[in-house]
Amino acid sequence: MNETTLEIPYEIPADAHNPVEPFLRMDRMPHIWCPGCGIGTTVNCFTRALLDSKADLDKVAVVSGIGCTGRVAGYARLDSFHTTHGRAIPFATGLKLSNPELQVVVYSGDGDLFAIGGNHFIHAARRNMDLKVICVNNLTYAMTGGQTAPTTPSKVISATNPYGVFEPSFNLVALAEAAGASYVARWTTYHVKQLARSMEEIFKKKGFCFIEVLSPCPTLYQRRNKMGDGLDTMKFYKEVSKVRHGARTSECELTKSGEIVVGKFVDRERPDYFELLRAQMTESLGDRYAEPEVSCSEC
């Protein structure tokens, strides 16, 4: 028996369609993500945020690094760039600077953005580069088989810490705030509505914005730690998450099984890179300053 016959006890209206489909390269489905992985859920939130923000989709670009979340770029039906490991942010920096009318979204994983790409993250935040960084944090290197990430909590068993992780982990939201991000929030894949709203909010905000999304990796994180499957993880998020907007990020550390503080922690006004550049150049050069015209269709 290959085909399921499902009883749909009603007619589906002919014009009904999945609202995510226009945002995705449906010819590439099914995607590579495992059953119970939350990355697809974050993509739903992303597409709904794009829909609700009424963004001109021709002017939205997605840049990813390497890893499971790095594959988002390949599925988004937008100008999309699957770059090298850890380098989504500097690529996005070049893209944004050359073509400032683009809304540049960096969509990548915790290992990519905070281990190999950690230096780029802090510098882009310091410059307040107008990038929207969405980090799907599954607390592990999933694509390569569940090795320890800089986010893996203490005591967790990983492929490279088979006797338990003992290195301290990064608190991503505190790191982002300290480095200078204009907007910092954390949600889990359980918080779909809040996450979509946060994403919509950062599309409208100037400067370096960061959203951390905790997401299950049932295949390589939960399974190895006897934490159940994706659904068990979603229930766990529901149970232990506390919404605390404006919480001190230094108090939002993640542990293996403790409370998860979610919410919007930082939303501040800082001049972004372009504003700072223009102000300095105008001060120094006056009328001699020429606005950058980097992108060109005829040269």
Add this chain to the structure above:
Amino acid sequence: MAKGFVSITVERCKGCGFCVEFCPTHVLCLSSAFNSKGYHPPNIVSAEKCSGCDLCGMYCPDFAIFGARYAR
């Protein structure tokens, strides 16, 4: 009559159960049937309760289900 409906692309489903668990009106359950990849897709058990809120669609990591309201 139900306010909304859900539409399921059975072959795209990986049987994670998110839609079943988080449907606020309990419209769905996991089917005992398999799709061609061997996953149990959701089945509609209480169609009349569907509000068309599309929370199933927001949770589904495989873009296999969505909900919508009937046009009035």
Add this chain to the structure above:
Amino acid sequence: MHADPKGVLTGVHFLDGDHACCEGTLAAGARFAAGYPITPSTEVVERFAWRIPTVGGLFIQMEDELAASIAIQGAVWGGAKAFTVTSGPGFSLMMEHIGYAAMTETPCVFVNVQRGGPSTGLPTLPAQADMMQARWGSHGDYGIIALCPNSPQECFDLTIQAFNLAEEFRVPVMLMLDECVGHMTEKVVIPEADGINIVPRRFTHKSPEEFRLFEPQADGVPDMVKAGDGYRFHVTGLTHDERGYPNMTVDTQDRMVRRMQTKLAPLAGSRAFFEAEHLEGADVVVVSYGITSRVAQRAIELARQQGVRAGKFRLISAWPFPAAHIAELAARVKAFVVPELNLGQMVNEVERAAAGKAAVIPVTHAGGTVHNPETILKAIVEAAR
């Protein structure tokens, strides 16, 4: 088309190679540069940072060379002509993104002002020991172009050429200076903008529905697009099909990787850049490039004064290696003498192309200064015997 006059500093100047290279980037239409400071190359971007705000472009100093070498590629996909500049240790870090540029067929320019290595080596002193790295430094099979100027004037001219070739072939182009050429100050003539030929980016005329980002045209090179124009294209460093979608099949890999090399074939033959002198009836041909070619020039003159029939073959495009030209010469000369500021890199290519038909004599040097012309002369005279 002609250069945009905004970037062209027409006139007669007294510039070092690094500064002349910077003027070349501006004349070529580059309006974006990303860099990280490293001796002896930094003057290129220092001048760019000074010049660009009045021309209408951007320089950004990135946090490292990894960032600089990928930021320029982001800029290219945003529609810019872009480049980065470095020296040995930074060049090593950039290898990852030379591979990415080759794989994604991103036209861009990498300037390497070579210094002595390995590792930190000789930061302020010359070498030519990154020639093989320029060709093969990133993993996997791919093709690149490398040009070797031997004067500040050529630093200007070949920088424009580098951008033009990058656009024509959709490849990363390496501009391989050395510390001597980079820091040598000479007369540089910058022509009027309408005397400078620029190859514009070949943007597609197809609609987004018809367009495929990696579908080669008759010359083996696909057309370009830029972000924001509605094409909704995908770029990946994974093996990809003509649409740009990841495709892990053996067929796709073979088709793509072979095309990335074969599209450059004209540059190994009819379109190779070189300078030849006294090849008619030559017994010995000195093959050299960059600063070493100027030392070799003296040695060739001295040899000819002694009655040795010595000729010159100066590599301007070192990669793709002009093998057909060397092979043709090998059939009619006794020997090639190959001086270079390394322990033997391009000499292996000469040997390969000569295929045993002529002797190939390396004149090696570990770097730190240039050869003594007498050393090269001695090799020429011995080879002629």
